[in-house]
Amino acid sequence: MALELLNLYEGSPCTINNVTGKCVSIYNCLSSYIDLGNKIYAPICSLKGKEPIICCTDCTFNDTRNMIINPKIGILHKTENKVQNKCIENIDRLDYWCKLLYNATMSRVYNPEINCYDVKINVETTLGWGRGGVGGTDANRYQFPHMALLGYGDEVKTASWVCGGSVISDRFILTAGHCLSSPKLGLVKYITLGILKRSDPPELWQIYNVKRRIPHPEYKSPSRYNDIALLETDIEIRFSKAVLPACLHTNRNGVYQSADALGWGALGYKRELADTLQTVPVTEFEEDECFKYYSPHRHLKNGYNHTTQMCYGDKTILRDTCEGDSGGPLIFRNIYSSKLSCIYTIIGVTSSGTQCGIAPSPGIYTRVIYYMPWIESVVWP
Secondary structure (H helix, E strand, O other): OOOOEOOOOOOOEEEEOOEEEEEEEHHHOOOHHHHHHOOOOOOEEEEEOOEEEEEEOEOOOOOHHHEEEEOOOEEEEOOOOHHHHHHHHHHHHOOOOOHHHEEEEEEEEEEOOOOEEEEEEEEEEOOOOOOOOEOOEEOOOOOOOOEEEEEEOOOHHHOEEEEEEEEOOOOEEEEOHHHOEEOOOEEEEEEEEOOOEOOOOHHHOEEEEEEEEEEOOOOOOOOOOOOOEEEEEOOOOOOEOOEOOOEEOOOOOOOOOEEEEEEOOEOOOOOOEOOEOEEEEEEEOOHHHHHHHOOOEOOEOOOOOOOOEEEEEOOOOOOEOOOOOOOOEEEEEOOOOHHHOOOEEEEEEEEEEOOOOOOOOOEEEEEHHHHHHHHHHHHOO
16 A cells, blocks of 8 residues: 655644644654554655654654553553652553453544544453452452562471562562561571462462562661662563452652551451451551651661651551561552553552550551662563
């Protein structure tokens, strides 16, 4: 098929079937996605190297190279933040279950007032989840596919599974610095993904060996400052509906008064470890309240540090993370779209607290956004 060449410069006016257009880069013409899908080709004004300058009848022009157009959920906008873009790329390419409930269509709608086409994205749905630590409830299978359970011991069969973590890429788990080793159990050696229950059958346990243990450079045990670490798996993580990465918090202006803490930790003071993954709704405490609970002591020499830490819990009900929840995430639902309610963003890493299950009090979480430059330098250099 011969393509029409108009011999017009970029920025020149043009028309298609009496509709006003402009000669722009094909990358600045959103409706070109509609045409290419239908094997229709707009007239070419000229060439800018190998880049076609086409006659585009859109009412507005946007650089589509800063967008990801997904057939399920429509347009995702890239940013200048590498970590945020990694999240967006994962949303685009991986099969998060809530994304599969939608279908997106793109269409032109004629605007008679200015004689051009508005490009509309219509997203239709075919149809979302229900709600230990202390005061928590059982999670549902596949609800939190980023959850990791960490193992210690000489062999997998006899390993002790006593810390949590989160999948953030195809090779890295985010956890707490103090989860890298245990005085009684030694170094963390194994990572289990894909399970909801400790009692799940062996075929559901995706077990990886720890290749590298990477504490934050300023973490010094037994201090709870800079209590954050990364684990690199020995092989690439196999993503499935049971194993998918979470996003990381990158919005410094975000205020998240409510969040959820996750883990397979103890169900209360001196109680057994949870068999089923627990989700605990918690509320943010003010900085001065946190300092009252966590004044200077041997693990926090200067007391609570609001810049690098955060504290969440409940002021009236026994709701808190407990022993065995360390390293697990503090999360909220994805902020990029209300349609992506099954994709979670990690704002904190469970670090420490007072004795759980005795009286209402907050737990301390490592503030993830403060450590984003370090995380990025290791995971996405």
